[in-house]
Amino acid sequence: xxxxxxxxxxxxxxxxxxxxxxxxxxxxxxxxxxxxxxxxxxxxxxxxxxxxxxxxxxxxxxxxxxxxxxxxxxxxxxxxxxxxxxxxxxxxxxxxxxxxxxxxxxxxxxxxxxxxxxxxxxxxxxxxxxxxxxxxx
Numbered sequence: 001x002x003x004x005x006x007x008x009x010x011x012x013x014x015x016x017x018x019x020x021x022x023x024x025x026x027x028x029x030x031x032x033x034x035x036x037x038x039x040x041x042x043x044x045x046x047x048x049x050x051x052x053x054x055x056x057x058x059x060x061x062x063x064x065x066x067x068x069x070x071x072x073x074x075x076x077x078x079x080x081x082x083x084x085x086x087x088x089x090x091x092x093x094x095x096x097x098x099x100x101x102x103x104x105x106x107x108x109x110x111x112x113x114x115x116x117x118x119x120x121x122x123x124x125x126x127x128x129x130x131x132x133x134x135x136x137x
Contacts, residue, residue: 009108012036015073019051029106030055030087032074037087038104039076044092048080050101056084058093 004022006029012018017030019041026041028051043050057072075093077084084093090103 006106015055017051017055019049027104032087035088036106036108038106039085039087039090040102040104042101043078043080043083044099044101045078045081045083045094048078050078050085051076053077053079055087 012031019028028041041051055073057069090101092099
């Protein structure tokens with residue numbers, strides 16, 4: 001698995017998404033309440049840019065006339081034909097046995113963890129004396 005830096009945490013606040021291409025694949029990264037999820041930006045039904053659709057929730061009813069909304073902002077609806085998928089898992093709500101969208105792991109990491117390497121900079125002692133900056137070599 002190859003890691004790709006796609007945004008800073010500030011560029012992707014909760015409730016937003018970023019659509020991009022990674023290694024030739026259209027991908028969308030979502031921030032849902034501080035958790036990050038990646039989805040292939042292609043609807044398995046007819047190939048629409050799935051992740052350009054609205055983020056919605058699920059409506060449940062235990063008795064007639066009473067509706068409870070769950071998973072608010074966690075379900076993506078295809079802009080072409082309205083097929084719905086769970087952003088967290090890629091599961092289809094139209095036909096879960098036959099259709100799903102490829103989900104990709106996404107998470108936030110500290111900058112120091114992402115940009116590691118064998119980079120060693122030579123340091124030189126610097127002091128300020130009166131009005132002069134002095135470098136000791």
